[in-house]
Amino acid sequence: MEATLLSLAHGFSVALQPDNLWYAFLGCLVGTLVGVLPGIGPLSGISILLPVTFGLNATQAVIMLAGIYYGSQYGGSTTSILMRIPGEAASVITCIDGNAMARRGRAGAALCIAAVGSFVAGTFGLLMLTVIAPPLATIALRFGPPEYTALLVLGLIFLAYMSSTSLVRTLLMACLGLVFGMIGIDNMTGHFRYSFDLAELGDGIGIVPVAVGLFGLGEILATPSKHVTGEVISPKFREMLPTRQEWREAIWPIGRGSLLGFLIGIIPGSAHIISSFLSYALEKRISKHPEKFGKGAVAGVAGPESANNGASTGAFVPMLSLGIPTGPITAVLIGALMIHGVPAGPQLVSDHRDLFWGFVASMYVGNVMLLALNLPMVGLFVSVLRIPYAYLYPLIIMFCIVGVYEVNHSIVDVWIMLIMGLIGYALRKFSFDPAPLVLGLVIAPIFEQSLRQSLIMSNGNYFIFFDRPIALGLMLVCAILLGLSALSFVLKRKDWRDRLAKVEAGEG
Amino acid sequence: MDRRHFVAGSAAAAAALTVRPSFGQDAYPSHAITFINPFPPGGAADVVGRPLTAALEPIIKQPCVIETKAGAAGQVGGQVAASAKPDGYTLLIHIVSISGFAEVDKLFGRTPKFTRADFIPIARLTAGPMVLVVNDQQPYKNIKELVEDAKKNPDKLIFSSSGLYGALHLPTALFMKAAGIKMKHLPTNGGGPALTAILGNNAQVLVSSIAAASAQVKAGKLKALACFGNKRAAAMPDVPTLKESGYDVEFSLWVGVFAPKGTPAPIVKTLGDNIKKAADTDQFKTAIKNLGDEVAYLDSAGFAKFWDEDAKRVEAAVQSIGRVQG
Numbered sequence: 001m002e003a004t005l006l007s008l009a010h011g012f013s014v015a016l017q018p019d020n021l022w023y024a025f026l027g028c029l030v031g032t033l034v035g036v037l038p039g040i041g042p043l044s045g046i047s048i049l050l051p052v053t054f055g056l057n058a059t060q061a062v063i064m065l066a067g068i069y070y071g072s073q074y075g076g077s078t079t080s081i082l083m084r085i086p087g088e089a090a091s092v093i094t095c096i097d098g099n100a101m102a103r104r105g106r107a108g109a110a111l112c113i114a115a116v117g118s119f120v121a122g123t124f125g126l127l128m129l130t131v132i133a134p135p136l137a138t139i140a141l142r143f144g145p146p147e148y149t150a151l152l153v154l155g156l157i158f159l160a161y162m163s164s165t166s167l168v169r170t171l172l173m174a175c176l177g178l179v180f181g182m183i184g185i186d187n188m189t190g191h192f193r194y195s196f197d198l199a200e201l202g203d204g205i206g207i208v209p210v211a212v213g214l215f216g217l218g219e220i221l222a223t224p225s226k227h228v229t230g231e232v233i234s235p236k237f238r239e240m241l242p243t244r245q246e247w248r249e250a251i252w253p254i255g256r257g258s259l260l261g262f263l264i265g266i267i268p269g270s271a272h273i274i275s276s277f278l279s280y281a282l283e284k285r286i287s288k289h290p291e292k293f294g295k296g297a298v299a300g301v302a303g304p305e306s307a308n309n310g311a312s313t314g315a316f317v318p319m320l321s322l323g324i325p326t327g328p329i330t331a332v333l334i335g336a337l338m339i340h341g342v343p344a345g346p347q348l349v350s351d352h353r354d355l356f357w358g359f360v361a362s363m364y365v366g367n368v369m370l371l372a373l374n375l376p377m378v379g380l381f382v383s384v385l386r387i388p389y390a391y392l393y394p395l396i397i398m399f400c401i402v403g404v405y406e407v408n409h410s411i412v413d414v415w416i417m418l419i420m421g422l423i424g425y426a427l428r429k430f431s432f433d434p435a436p437l438v439l440g441l442v443i444a445p446i447f448e449q450s451l452r453q454s455l456i457m458s459n460g461n462y463f464i465f466f467d468r469p470i471a472l473g474l475m476l477v478c479a480i481l482l483g484l485s486a487l488s489f490v491l492k493r494k495d496w497r498d499r500l501a502k503v504e505a506g507e508g
Numbered sequence: 509m510d511r512r513h514f515v516a517g518s519a520a521a522a523a524a525l526t527v528r529p530s531f532g533q534d535a536y537p538s539h540a541i542t543f544i545n546p547f548p549p550g551g552a553a554d555v556v557g558r559p560l561t562a563a564l565e566p567i568i569k570q571p572c573v574i575e576t577k578a579g580a581a582g583q584v585g586g587q588v589a590a591s592a593k594p595d596g597y598t599l600l601i602h603i604v605s606i607s608g609f610a611e612v613d614k615l616f617g618r619t620p621k622f623t624r625a626d627f628i629p630i631a632r633l634t635a636g637p638m639v640l641v642v643n644d645q646q647p648y649k650n651i652k653e654l655v656e657d658a659k660k661n662p663d664k665l666i667f668s669s670s671g672l673y674g675a676l677h678l679p680t681a682l683f684m685k686a687a688g689i690k691m692k693h694l695p696t697n698g699g700g701p702a703l704t705a706i707l708g709n710n711a712q713v714l715v716s717s718i719a720a721a722s723a724q725v726k727a728g729k730l731k732a733l734a735c736f737g738n739k740r741a742a743a744m745p746d747v748p749t750l751k752e753s754g755y756d757v758e759f760s761l762w763v764g765v766f767a768p769k770g771t772p773a774p775i776v777k778t779l780g781d782n783i784k785k786a787a788d789t790d791q792f793k794t795a796i797k798n799l800g801d802e803v804a805y806l807d808s809a810g811f812a813k814f815w816d817e818d819a820k821r822v823e824a825a826v827q828s829i830g831r832v833q834g
Contacts, residue, residue, distance in 0.1 A: 318704075322707065334550070409575060
């Protein structure tokens with residue numbers, strides 16, 4: 001422990017050198033912009049700026065590039081809250097309650113809570129990274145296909161709690177998402193499924209075009225049919241800050257989101273998106289007022305926004321202590337290190353002490369910088385809402401199209417977004433909740449792949465999910481959750497048709 | 509602005525627009541050149557392409573932009589480049605697996621989206637032999653022991669790869685065919701996940717690029733048993749080649765630059781000359797050396813000859829895999 005503190009102190013002496021501070025600031029600034037602007041994601045931001053770092057040393061390069069990555073997670077919630085357009089895939093779920101808060105005139109509070117939650121989660125993740133990274137990373141490696149399958153089963157069970165509408169409607173949307181997730185090359189046999197001879201559909205339907213279409217565009221299309229007042233919300237500065245009550249509602253979700261996000265983040269794979277969904281479902285499950293979710297619950301912003309930042313810090317654990325990429329972004333960072341002559345592997349910590357601890361310390365500094373960057377901008381961002389709808393909405397549609405095109409430079413993605421916009425409109429009209437659809441789409445390809453990989457490993461024997469300790473543990477949690485809901489069902493002795501009818505009536 | 513001015517102005521603007529291309533042909537390149545990277549950032553085409561474009565810009569005196577068009581294991585970017593205007597402003601950076609797509613499509617009775625004939629090879633930039641690694645929980649000290657064990661227990665060992673018919677699957681298939689063994693395939697969706705699978709002992713064998721595996725080999729987490737080059741790799745001089753061990757297999761992961769078919773010969777020459785200069789800069793060489801790869805420049809003619817031979821290996825590998833029963 002003492003050695004760790006000494007190393008960290010040494011790291012700060014590296015990170016606080018003026019030029020390193022400057023590059024951390026530059027990375028955080030670019031990251032914030034990348035996060036706020038829909039379309040240009042952290043992945044393209046980092047790879048475009050990679051050649052710029054060729055003139056720097058390895059420490060400066062990784063400090064700056066990583067700043068872009070975790071900085072973008074701060075900004076991703078901004079457009080979700082203000083315009084219901086997810087800036088990053090991990091901010092999809094923030095659209096629901098974040099935007100509902102904005103509609104109640106609490107946009108400033110939502111942005112503040114998202115920024116503070118991100119800061120807490122980022123710093124908490126770093127503390128964990130500093131103290132227990134190596135043993136944790138070894139556990140992450142044991143997360144093979146069977147464990148992943150079990151985690152996703154858990155995710156699917158949580159799904160039922162996700163929605164603000166009835167269970168049947170939720171499951172219907174989830175199934176639709178799972179079906180959309182089937183599109184693309186079958187990774188095991190090479191067959192194209194439902195691709196209609198479009199090579200672009202070979203990798204399946206992207207999450208960003210679907211989420212932007214369903215949430216952003218669908219919302220805009222639905223607006224003219226509602227009664228819109230010409231009145232524009234223009235909150236005073238004092239009203240932009242969260243109230244004491246809102247802070248109180250945010251504290252525990254931030255804490256839980258930080259822990260959950262970090263734990264899920266260290267698992268290799270695209271887990272950071274799932275972490276925000278799981279956090280949302282968890283908060284709704286344990287909330288005393290689950291009916292508030294979807295109508296601007298503070299916990300629905302605080303939890304997921306902390307979780308996705310915790311996950312992005314967690315993703316550094318396997319990268320730094322084992323040299324394995326947890327996703328495309330850490331893969332680019334490893335590539336950047338290698339170009340600078342630093343091989344990322346298990347010996348990174350011992351062979352490149354300055355770089356490792358300097359990097360870790362720079363992230364502490366970077367998180368403070370990001371908070372300082374983001375909080376004053378809340379006022380600026382909120383004033384976007386003062387633009388009358390007639391001018392704002394065409395602009396948003398333009399941002400949606402440009403943003404979606406930018407992700408893969410694919411016109412097919414733009415069409416997917418437009419079609420999803422129409423579907424989103426219809427879903428709103430018939431009061432379906434699109435969130436389970438997006439989660440289904442996220443889960444389907446990973447679930448299918450890890451299930452089939454597991455069965456390859458076990459020669460088709462399903463027992464593989466029960467004889468590996470982590471998988472077994474997750475399966476037990478699933479069983480307990482199912483058992484609990486069944487139990488409460490029996491105890492209440494309520495016919496499910498009655499309950500459904502009541503819920504449906506409540507919605508109409 | 510009255511109407512007449514407006515009309516005149518538009519006409520002038522339109523004229524300027526139509527004149528520009530013929531203008532451009534006189535002095536290639538007159539504007540930015542786009543390099544299509546068909547893989548997600550961080551892949552071999554990307555990490556080699558970034559230092560190349562950085563070195564090329566001051567030589568060719570025009571911006572060189574990498575545009576990522578990832579999808580379907582490199583097929584989407586290939587298709588985009590194949591159908592791009594052959595004017596020398598849209599080029600493709602691709603890797604060894606480019607030769608396999610048409611063969612795979614044939615296997616499934618599909619019309620190929622593009623074939624090798626749709627491209628003019630301009631330059632090969634790097635080529636590094638593949639290396640066969642096992643994780644530290646396996647008892648094998650050399651490739652012979654692995655083969656013997658796999659012969660006794662077919663389908664016991666599992667190998668991971670970056671995806672079906674991908675750059676890591678193809679050499680493994682060639683090796684299994686030459687050694688007469690069977691192992692189970694655990695496809696993942698990238699080089700990173702394939703490495704994670706073997707480190708976590710969810711797979712035991714992996715054929716990887718030296719660049720991706722060397723740090724793990726140095727740390728003792730992975731053991732390198734054989735290398736797929738025709739001579740031992742500079743980065744791993746102790747690892748014997750498969751040929752030394754008696755298996756006639758050779759496979760390297762190379763990265764090259766292509767232009768769409770129909771690109772005028774003078775433009776191909778200008779590009780080739782300038783890329784040669786860029787590949788010769790210390791800046792590029794250092795970056796590639798740090799990646800653990802080797803600069804293996806071949807000019808257009810040399811690359812074309814090499815590509816013909818290499819494509820035969822890739823096609824043989826695709827055929828030995830055949831259609832996978834799901």
